[in-house]
Amino acid sequence: MSKLKQALDAGEFVITAEAGPPKGTDVSQMLHHAEGLKGKVHAVNVTDNQSSVMRLGSLAGCHLLLDQGLEPVFQLTCRDRNRLALQSDLLSAHVLGIRNVLALTGDHVLVGDHPQAKPVFDVESVQLLQIIERLNCGRDCATKSGRDELPDGTELQGKTEFYSGAVVTPEADPIEPQLIKFEKKSEAGARFFQTQAIYDLDNFAQFMKFARQFEVKILAGILLLRSAGMANYLNKFVPGINVPDSLIAELKEAKDRAGDDKKLAAKNQLDAGIAIAARQIRSIHESKVCDGVHIMAIGLEAKVPRIIEQAGL
């Protein structure tokens, strides 16, 4: 059974983090970072060719984490697999002991390092959740051609037992279609959500008012800011992320304190970023606005234990 589910059902304040598989076969760094997370987080997402950049697979990554004694969340995108491959990978994940799946549509291949590739998108996140739900019921998603509704499918020799998750962007613009999609994802079988990075906790509380109508667990996305430059970049280029000016000023101030010393400026800013992340987590924990946090450190996974420590958790 999913330990992530157990923790969430028990009402624990859940912390998840991420592990990015390497581009290549040397997994030592990934495993080293994962080791540092042991005992500090409830589960670790393994990303699936993140940003459409080809890497070691999330399935193998999850298996390695399991061996290491961590609870993995299998990120599964529809970009690289049709419905046969998705179901087959899900069965494979199950027999390897993986119990948590994060169903994603995936970025388009055009944004990655193989833009020449043919994107699949045979199904998308909502439908992938439907598929997982079917596998959990012991049937595949085969349909009689031409039927609108999913018929019973073919019975499996042994069903899966996945705890399904999905993502949501609480600051999407426009927000209403995103909320409708959130609703559809929960209807399709999502039991937990990890959100896109949030910085404005008042806005997030608004979103939570809506989300609380559904029987799903919500983990707020915490993205570690490493510099004022990164914050500006996120605001400019990453849809659905809004870093407030006050936080950018805080990072800028940390940078200026270092004067001309570039190295110190980087360190000061990272320290400030860690402090911001820790503060947010503490405030989410205290206000109990949602069920936990999902920490994204993108390349700085080694800092995650420090963030958690500073948050006092």
Added chain:
Amino acid sequence: MIISKQKPFKEILACLEGVERVFLVGCGDCATVCQTGGEDQIVEMKQRLEAEGKKVTGSMIGESACHILNMKRELRQHKAEVADAQALLVMACGAGIQTFSEVLDKPVYTANDSLFLGNVQRFGHFSEHCSLCGSCIVNETGGICPITNCPKGLLNGPCGGVDKGMCELDSERECAWVKIYNRLKALGQLDKLRKLQSPKDYCSAEKPRMRVIERKGSGTQGPGTQGPGTQGSVTKGGGK
């Protein structure tokens, strides 16, 4: 219509290497509108090939290059010129050129790249809105096709990347799902957006597709689309 664009001349020349006598074929339909197979383009191609030392034995602009029966008929009027040519250069779409590979034993080459089934926005401005999936869902989506207009072909609403209403992959194009949402909302049909769309049945998109309209009174059951491995007028893709 089928939107096409001319290949780089260098590429055209490369496939005509060793060919001295060429017969040119244009198309009076889509390729004329796209300026890839109309009269002007045929004249220009003739001049350019001649400048390269090739002989153009003749040319024709078919009414519609994709119409096999008509093209056979039109070709008959150019029998000698075609016979004199070592190869045909077809300035039409991918369907058009295959009319000629089907009816002639000679080498046929295309001068164009076929791009998409397009709408004409205004003169010389084309855009793609349908990818001929074989089972149309636009009745559910406010008359806007997400399979084509959304780069990911999503069926249940926008992705998380929508950026102030614009598509994450092209900041100059409105997100298809925001368009659909706005339209359904304006029409009072938002309930359609709330409906879960199960995985799409892509059988109706399996290639190569064929369709035979049965003649009235022939005793068969009416129009049907025929795909490989099916018989009679059975519609491939579940009888839709």
